Amino acid sequence: MARRTSSTPEVLLGLLTIEPMSGYDLGQLIQSSIHHVWNESYGQIYPSLKRLAAAGFLACKKEKQKGKPDRQIYSITAKGRERLARWLAVDPQPEVPRNELLLKMFFGSKASAPAIRQYVERMVERETAVLQRLDVIDREIAANPQYPDAPYWKMVLRFGQIELNAHLCWAQETLAALQKLSTGKVRAASGRKEKSHASK
Amino acid sequence: MARRTSSTPEVLLGLLTIEPMSGYDLGQLIQSSIHHVWNESYGQIYPSLKRLAAAGFLACKKEKQKGKPDRQIYSITAKGRERLARWLAVDPQPEVPRNELLLKMFFGSKASAPAIRQYVERMVERETAVLQRLDVIDREIAANPQYPDAPYWKMVLRFGQIELNAHLCWAQETLAALQKLSTGKVRAASGRKEKSHASK
DNA sequence: AAATGCATGTAACGCGTTACATGATTTT
DNA sequence: AAAATCATGTAACGCGTTACATGCATTT
Numbered sequence: 398m399a400r401r402t403s404s405t406p407e408v409l410l411g412l413l414t415i416e417p418m419s420g421y422d423l424g425q426l427i428q429s430s431i432h433h434v435w436n437e438s439y440g441q442i443y444p445s446l447k448r449l450a451a452a453g454f455l456a457c458k459k460e461k462q463k464g465k466p467d468r469q470i471y472s473i474t475a476k477g478r479e480r481l482a483r484w485l486a487v488d489p490q491p492e493v494p495r496n497e498l499l500l501k502m503f504f505g506s507k508a509s510a511p512a513i514r515q516y517v518e519r520m521v522e523r524e525t526a527v528l529q530r531l532d533v534i535d536r537e538i539a540a541n542p543q544y545p546d547a548p549y550w551k552m553v554l555r556f557g558q559i560e561l562n563a564h565l566c567w568a569q570e571t572l573a574a575l576q577k578l579s580t581g582k583v584r585a586a587s588g589r590k591e592k593s594h595a596s597k
Numbered sequence: 598m599a600r601r602t603s604s605t606p607e608v609l610l611g612l613l614t615i616e617p618m619s620g621y622d623l624g625q626l627i628q629s630s631i632h633h634v635w636n637e638s639y640g641q642i643y644p645s646l647k648r649l650a651a652a653g654f655l656a657c658k659k660e661k662q663k664g665k666p667d668r669q670i671y672s673i674t675a676k677g678r679e680r681l682a683r684w685l686a687v688d689p690q691p692e693v694p695r696n697e698l699l700l701k702m703f704f705g706s707k708a709s710a711p712a713i714r715q716y717v718e719r720m721v722e723r724e725t726a727v728l729q730r731l732d733v734i735d736r737e738i739a740a741n742p743q744y745p746d747a748p749y750w751k752m753v754l755r756f757g758q759i760e761l762n763a764h765l766c767w768a769q770e771t772l773a774a775l776q777k778l779s780t781g782k783v784r785a786a787s788g789r790k791e792k793s794h795a796s797k
Numbered sequence: 798a799a800a801t802g803c804a805t806g807t808a809a810c811g812c813g814t815t816a817c818a819t820g821a822t823t824t825t
Numbered sequence: 826a827a828a829a830t831c832a833t834g835t836a837a838c839g840c841g842t843t844a845c846a847t848g849c850a851t852t853t
Contacts, residue, residue, distance in 0.1 A: 401811065401812085402811085402812085402842090403811075403812060403813085404697060404700060405812085405813090408700065411700075411703070411704040411707070414704070414707060419832075419833090420832080420833075420834090421831070421832050421833075431699075431700065431703055432694075433694055434694055434695075434696050434699040434700055434703065435694065435695055435696065435699075435700045436693050436694065436695065436813095437813090438813065438814055438815080439832095439833085439834080440813070440814060440815075440816095440834090440835085440836095441812080441813060441814085443833065443834055443835090444834085444835085447834095467832085467833085468831095468832070468833090469832090469833080478707075481704070481707055482707060482708070484701075485701055485704060485707055485708035485709075485712060486708070486709070486712055488715060488716060488719050489697035489698040489700070489701050489716055490697055491697075491698075491720075491723060492695055492696060492697065493636050493841095493842095494632075494633055494634055494635065494636065495634075495635055495636065495692055496634050496635065496692065497604060497689035497690055497691075497692065498689040498691075499631075499634040499635075499753045499756055500604060500608065500611075500631065500634055500635045500689070501684075501685055501689050502749050502752055502753050503611070503630075503631055503634065503746065503749060503750060503753050504611040504614070504681070504685060504746060504749070505746060505748070505749030505752070506745040506746045506749060507611070507614060507678075507681055507682060507685055507746075508682070508685035508686070509685075509686070512685060512686055513749075515688060516688060516689055519688050520691075523691060545706040546703065546704060546705060546706045546707075548705070548774070548778055549702050549703060549704070549705030549706060549713075550703060551774075552702055552705070552771050552774060552775075553699045553702050553703050555767060555770065555771070556699055556764075556767050556771075559763050559764075559766060559767045559770075560760065560763050560764065560767070562763070563759050563760050563762070563763030564756075564759075564760065566759060567755060567756050567759045567760070570755065570759075571752050571755070571756075574748070574751075574752060575752075578748055601839065601840085602814090602839085602840085603839075603840060603841085605840085605841090619804075619805090620804080620805075620806090621803070621804050621805075636841095637841090638841065638842055638843080639804095639805085639806080640806090640807085640808095640841070640842060640843075640844095641840080641841060641842085643805065643806055643807090644806085644807085647806090667804085667805085668803095668804070668805090669804090669805080693813095693814095
């Protein structure tokens with residue numbers, strides 16, 4: 398019966414080791430830091446925080462604001478740190494791969510040649526943009542060496558840079574192969590026409 | 598309210614363009630072909646096939662077997678091919694990234710140094726093994742050039758090879774960085790001890 | 798005698814996104 | 826006047842895995 402496998406509570410615990418924050422802050426921080434590695438929506442964040450606080454992994458202080466609703470500021474407890482440590486001691490499990498681009502390419506002969514080329518070109522656009530964003534993050538990390546996790550953040554960042562560059566290499570190779578494939582087909586077709594009387 | 602985004606029906610339609618098959622066959626085929634790109638469990642496959650057949654995207658023939666239960670052989674219909682083509686004409690959407698290894702590394706300072714090294718070493722073991730499996734698949738594709746999708750299968754395969762090699766490069770770099778980080782810490786700690794009287 | 802494989806399927810459950818609700822403040 | 830931002834939260838729904846059920850045949 399589908400035992401729990403989600404890391405959502407641990408992400409929140411981990412980010413709250415940086416400093417106490419509200420659910421809204423956590424959502425913002427996820428967007429600006431680990432967005433390329435992990436994602437959480439508010440629909441997950443708020444209920445998770447409540448459960449974690451109820452179980453004693455987090456403490457919650459209400460911060461009153463004029464006009465705006467109260468901010469619920471959560472901070473990690475000793476119990477929460479223990480849970481985070483237990484989770485970090487377990488080897489990370491590989492994700493189930495789900496790559497829609499590759500899936501569609503796998504059925505390439507059923508798609509149009511321009512459509513497939515566009516799959517790859519769009520991917521190049523997307524990932525080139527991400528690479529540029531990683532450069533910005535790189536400078537942010539370099540500017541904040543006071544955080545004890547900074548060297549690890551750098552390693553995570555390097556993963557993204559190396560992987561995305563590899564993807565771009567693949568894209569170049571693939572666009573060339575697609576080109577060859579379509580010209581090859583055209584030539585074979587016109588060749589068949591020209592000497593169709595000689596076939597078989 | 599969470600409109601449908603799953604590609605499960607289309608995977609099944611796509612694989613059934615190769616040849617008519619049963620749900621069990623499809624499960625086996627997924628394991629042996631696109632397992633590194635996409636995954637489906639029987640709990641998804643069987644109900645999906647039923648729905649697709651009920652909607653006219655697939656036809657179903659019962660094949661009686663002695664002893665064993667009947668095999669339900671599904672084949673794609675013209676309507677099914679249209680649906681597949683419509684799906685292939687839409688640009689693939691990038692997946693939401695969820696990489697537990699990188700997530701745990703992000704919180705590296707809260708984990709033990711040996712644990713983190715092990716994250717990376719285990720990944721190297723896993724992905725090295727996958728690279729070898731891809732080599733086997735490579736030879737299988739080369740031995741079966743009669744399938745019209747074979748050139749595309751090769752491109753998908755190349756993606757895996759290039760990406761995994763990039764991961765292994767990152768792993769080398771990261772293991773070296775982790776080494777430096779821990780020796781640096783040890784030196785700083787022993788340095789502090791030796792001239793603690795001089796500190797601050 | 799017990800375990801594994803073939804082959805089909807259903808039920809339960811956890812996960813995660815999206816949509817919606819609220820309400821004040823600030824910006825356009 | 827309308828839209829966006831801050832800030833919190835809930836409800837509905839689809840997705841996907843796991844566990845279970847069945848039953849015969851073959852293997853250990």
